[in-house]
Amino acid sequence: MTRSKNWFDAxxxxxxxRDIYTTTARQVEQALGNSRRSLDDLKALLSPAxxxxxxxxxxxxxxxxxxxxxKTIQLYAxxxxxxxxxxxxxxxxxxxxxxxxxxxxxDSEITQEAQALKQFGYDHILLVTGEANQxxxxxxxKNAIRLLQPYFAHISMEVQPLDQPDYEExxxxxxxxxxxxxxxxxxDTYRNHHPKGKKSNFQYRLDTPDRLGxxxxxxxGLGALLGLEDWRTDSFFTGAHLHYLERTYWQTRYSLSxxxxxxxxxxxxxxxxxxxxxxxxTDRDLVQLICAYRLVNEEVELSLSTRETPRFRDHVLKxxxxxxxxxxxxxxxxxxxxxxxxxxFTISDERSPADMVDVIRRQGYEPVWKDWDKLLTSR
Amino acid sequence: MNKQPLTIADKTFTSRLFTGTGKFxxxxxxxxxxxxxxxxxxxxxxxxxDTQNCQDDMLIHVTHPRLNLLxxxxxxxxxxxxxxxxxxxxxxxxxNWLKLEIHPDPKYLLPDPIETLKxxxxxxxxxxxxxxxxxxxxxxCKRLEAVGVAAVMPLGAPIGTNKGLRTIDFLEIIIDQxxxxxxxxxxxxxxxxxxxxxxxxxxxVLVNTAIAVSEDPVRxxxxxxxxxxxxxxxxxxxxxxxxxxxxxxxxxxxFLDE
Numbered sequence: 001m002t003r004s005k006n007w008f009d010a011x012x013x014x015x016x017x018r019d020i021y022t023t024t025a026r027q028v029e030q031a032l033g034n035s036r037r038s039l040d041d042l043k044a045l046l047s048p049a050x051x052x053x054x055x056x057x058x059x060x061x062x063x064x065x066x067x068x069x070x071k072t073i074q075l076y077a078x079x080x081x082x083x084x085x086x087x088x089x090x091x092x093x094x095x096x097x098x099x100x101x102x103x104x105x106x107d108s109e110i111t112q113e114a115q116a117l118k119q120f121g122y123d124h125i126l127l128v129t130g131e132a133n134q135x136x137x138x139x140x141x142k143n144a145i146r147l148l149q150p151y152f153a154h155i156s157m158e159v160q161p162l163d164q165p166d167y168e169e170x171x172x173x174x175x176x177x178x179x180x181x182x183x184x185x186x187x188d189t190y191r192n193h194h195p196k197g198k199k200s201n202f203q204y205r206l207d208t209p210d211r212l213g214x215x216x217x218x219x220x221g222l223g224a225l226l227g228l229e230d231w232r233t234d235s236f237f238t239g240a241h242l243h244y245l246e247r248t249y250w251q252t253r254y255s256l257s258x259x260x261x262x263x264x265x266x267x268x269x270x271x272x273x274x275x276x277x278x279x280x281x282t283d284r285d286l287v288q289l290i291c292a293y294r295l296v297n298e299e300v301e302l303s304l305s306t307r308e309t310p311r312f313r314d315h316v317l318k319x320x321x322x323x324x325x326x327x328x329x330x331x332x333x334x335x336x337x338x339x340x341x342x343x344x345f346t347i348s349d350e351r352s353p354a355d356m357v358d359v360i361r362r363q364g365y366e367p368v369w370k371d372w373d374k375l376l377t378s379r
Numbered sequence: 380m381n382k383q384p385l386t387i388a389d390k391t392f393t394s395r396l397f398t399g400t401g402k403f404x405x406x407x408x409x410x411x412x413x414x415x416x417x418x419x420x421x422x423x424x425x426x427x428x429d430t431q432n433c434q435d436d437m438l439i440h441v442t443h444p445r446l447n448l449l450x451x452x453x454x455x456x457x458x459x460x461x462x463x464x465x466x467x468x469x470x471x472x473x474x475n476w477l478k479l480e481i482h483p484d485p486k487y488l489l490p491d492p493i494e495t496l497k498x499x500x501x502x503x504x505x506x507x508x509x510x511x512x513x514x515x516x517x518x519x520c521k522r523l524e525a526v527g528v529a530a531v532m533p534l535g536a537p538i539g540t541n542k543g544l545r546t547i548d549f550l551e552i553i554i555d556q557x558x559x560x561x562x563x564x565x566x567x568x569x570x571x572x573x574x575x576x577x578x579x580x581x582x583x584v585l586v587n588t589a590i591a592v593s594e595d596p597v598r599x600x601x602x603x604x605x606x607x608x609x610x611x612x613x614x615x616x617x618x619x620x621x622x623x624x625x626x627x628x629x630x631x632x633x634f635l636d637e
Contacts, residue, residue, distance in 0.1 A: 066592045068539055070402020123429075153429075246486060251456060253485040299486045364404045373426045375467045376454040 007244035008206060008237075013186055016043065017233040023047035032056060037296040042239045045292035046232045051284065057291040061320040064298045073360050074323035074368045075353065076124040076156070077117050078305075080332045081105050081144055085130025087197030089183075091228070091261055093343065094130040096197065104135050109337045110144055114151040116336035120327060120353040123370040124154035126179065128330075131160035131199055138166045145173040154372040156221070160198070161208040167215035174374060179221030180208045181259065184228040185237035193228055209241070213249030218377070220245065220254055221303070226289075227261030227280040235289050239296060255301035255323070256293055258286060260308070283312055287319060294320035306349040313349055314359055326356035382608075383615060385582055387560050388476075388508040388529040390447065392419045395577065396607040397449070397562060399587025400441060401427070403596060410440040412590055416600035422449040422478050422585065425464055430471030438472075449510065451478035456491075458498035465502055477502060478532070479511040488538045492519050496526065503527035512564055515546035520553045520561075531557065532585065534565035535576065539588045541568020544575055554580040570599075570606030577610025578618060 020043050028050045031041035044050060045057065082104035085094040093100065105113065117125060127144060129136040136159065145155055156177035157170070167178070184190050187202055194200045209220050222242055224234040242254055261280055281289070290302060304313060304321045306328040313324065327350075329335050330343040351359070360367045385392045398418040403409035413421055421441055429435040441448060450468040455461045458481065465477050479502065481495050482488045490513050502509045508529045513519055515533040523531050533553055536542035543566060544550065554561050560582035567573050568589045576584050586603050593599035 067541065067588065070588070070591050071404035072402060153426075250486070251483040361405065366403060366405050368427070370429060371426055372454065373430070373464075375430075376426060376452070376464050377460055 007240065008185075011237065011240055013233060013237075016236055017230060019043050020047045020232050020236065023049045025049055025052065028053050032060070032295075039236075039240055039243055039296075042292060042296045043236055045295055046235055046289065048232075050292070051288060054284065054288055054291070057295060058287065058319050061291040061294040062318050064294055065302075065318075065320045065322065068298050069301075069322045070366075071364055072366045072368045073317060073321070074124065074371055075122065075356070076126055076154075076303075076323060076325055077120070077122045077353070078126045078128050078158075078325060078328050078330065079110075079113055079117060079148075080128045080330055080334060081110065081140075082129040082132065082136045083332050084132035084135050085197075086133070087131050087199040088195050089199065090193045090195075091225070103332045103338065104129075104132075104140075105332050105337065107143070107147060109333055110147050112337055113333065113335050114148055118151050121357075121369050122353070123152055124156065124372070125152050126156040126158055126177075126325070128157075129159045131197065133160065133198070136160075138162065138169065141170060142173055145170060145175055149174045149374070153370050153374060156219070158221075161205055162211070164211040164215045167212055167217060171215060171217055175217070176372060176377075177219035177221060177253075177255075178212050178217050179223070179255075179257065180205070180212070181221075181223040181225055181257070182206060182238070182241070183225045184234055185224065185241075186229045186234065189229045209245050210248075213245060213252055216251075218253060219301075220249075220252055221257055222254065223257035223259055225259050225261060226286075231281045231285060231289070235292070239293065242297065242300065253301070255303050257303045257305065258289060259305065260286065286312075287316060290316060290320045306347045309348045310351060314363075317360065317363055317365065324356065324360075326351065327353040382611065385560060387510070390420075392583070393417075394419050394604070394607075395583040395611055396573070396604055397422065397564075397583055397585040398590065398600070399585065400424070400437060401587055402591035404591075406436050406440040408596055409437075409591070410443075412596040412600040413441065413446065414443065415597045415604070416590065417604045418600075419445055420447045420449050422451045422587075423472075424453045425450055425468050426454045430467065447476070448472055448474050449476050449478050450474065451480050451512075453480045453482070455481055456483040456494075457481065458494040458501065461494070461498040462501050462505070465498075465507055466505070469507070475506055476508045477510065479509050479528075482512075490514060490534070492516065495519075496522055499523055499528050500526040510562065515549040515553060517549055517552040517556060521556060524557065524559050528559065530560040530562050530582070532562045532564035535563050535572065536566025536568075538565040540566050541589055542566050543568055543572035544579075547575075547579070550576070550579060550581070570602045573603055574606040574610035574613075577607055578613045580614055583607075 023044045027044045031044040083094045084102045088097050089095050154176050158179040190202050212220050224238050301322045302320050303323045305325050357367045394417045396418050397420045398416050399422050428437050452461045452464045461481050481491045483491050495511050499509050499511050510530045512532045520531045536545040562583045563576040563581045564585040567586050573584045590596050590599045
């Protein structure tokens with residue numbers, strides 16, 4: 001039995017959900033009053049009962065975030081390397097069963113995209129691919145990192161889960177951060193949304209942060225895809241996962257993201273579309289989630305993507321978020337090579353990096369392009 | 380009353396308030412606060428600056444005749460990484476001064492005593508002026524002194540917490556035993572905390588978060604400047620010590636000795 005299975009099995013989905021939905025106002029007040037907050041407090045702060053306490057939660061989240069991170073917001077951009085994918089995921093445009101033109105960037109195209117991003121000012125990029133081990137497996141990823149190293153101080157990756165030795169090789173090449181979202185912590189729902197492909201292995205995905213921790217990666221990003229299942233329960237499991245990882249791989253940094261399901265082109269099944277959005281959370285819910293995470297973990301980095309609208313992003317910037325993407329393209333070659341190709345999901349905030357810098361500065365924050373340097377880990 | 384200057388390695392400082400450069404809302408605000416603080420030594424995270432670019436925004440704002448740069452190795456997890464980063468910093472920023480920070484624990488940013496001692500020994504050998512950030516551990520501080528660091532920088536409380544002098548019992552011992560300057564670093568959240576550290580006999584304090592995230596960083600910088608000066612002045616003037624019993628100014632039993 002893996003250690004990951006131990007922590008996961010310690011929490012029963014139905015019981016957690018029941019605890020969250022039967023939380024009383026008194027329990028929320030207790031959670032708010034604690035100076036250090038536990039996973040039980042996380043349940044209370046994620047509960048419907050806590051919605052009545054959103055303003056004090058936001059005030060506290062703002063204060064705690066400023067104390068730890070100061071008046072700064074880090075900026076990063078995704079760089080989509082490939083939309084090839086061997087999985088079927090019911091919510092994703094890159095899904096194998098979607099008949100789209102597949103593209104994987106060549107060496108010269110990767111360099112061209114890097115130069116375009118560099119011109120915007122980026123020093124931190126997030127490499128993204130679908131899950132296609134044959135075309136975008138370890139050799140491709142190693143090569144991509146090698147090509148991108150001269151351009152960026154900080155390279156993150158969000159690709160298919162890999163084995164520990166693969167991660168070790170990529171870290172040696174300069175990989176700093178790996179994001180791996182469990183999508184949902186509900187086994188049956190996970191199975192329904194991932195009927196085919198390697199990704200259908202729930203446990204392998206759940207164990208990925210363990211393999212990353214053992215490989216010695218600097219930072220691990222976690223999250224649940226908000227909209228597949230009950231967001232409150234899924235978010236508790238994300239918090240419990242973080243809690244376990246922080247205590248096991250204590251030398252690793254962690255970040256949390258909030259990917260809310262977005263519309264995609266070529267959605268082939270109306271039932272899936274409507275079901276996906278039925279469970280989606282409101283803006284008010286997302287604010288509650290951001291604040292709840294901050295209140296139980298003062299140190300974790302919280303990241304918000306361009307899935308969210310400009311108005312929402314502008315307002316939550318002060319509520320606990322520590323990093324933002326801006327001017328993102330979610331299609332391979334989207335910045336310069338092939339801007340019109342199919343996106344993975346629709347962007348809501350299309351403002352340029354320069355526009356976002358203005359927004360951040362107007363709110364009294366300093367945009368941070370660089371917060372890492374390869375020389376700190378050079379051997 | 381003449382204030383005693385502070386000497387560390389080959390530099391003499393009038394101000395005993397050292398400052399950090401993180402967490403400010405803008406580079407200009409940072410510069411204004413640093414100048415208002417009167418600080419003459421500012422620590423800069425290597426991970427935040429582009430050492431290849433002389434037009435780096437942060438470096439431009441800390442380039443001032445009065446300010447000495449103290450690059451720090453925040454982000455490294457081992458002695459080996461720290462030594463490499465230090466060499467790169469020396470080359471890029473043209474200073475052999477270094478704030479040695481090795482905190483493999485990214486949650487509480489607590490320093491690794493074993494790796495810090497190993498790195499300090501090697502960096503001193505390589506000619507660096509090493510100021511290690513460390514626990515308020517009197518034995519560790521003596522070990523660091525023995526390998527030749529220029530000062531020790533024990534924490535007052537976990538970094539960024541603003542909790543003040545939570546390690547005061549150990550700081551007293553460190554200050555009592557040390558033959559090199561003691562700079563209380565981390566955790567000082569209010570000017571009164573800085574004043575207390577100086578009254579205790581610390582040679583200097585380093586403050587960042589409390590200034591950077593205040594509503595008015597420039598005014599807060601001035602408040603810390605005055606607190607450090609007051610605390611030092613009180614230390615030099617020798618504080619009256621608290622006593623358990625009353626000491627009457629007109630003793631009742633004095634007639635027995637007459």
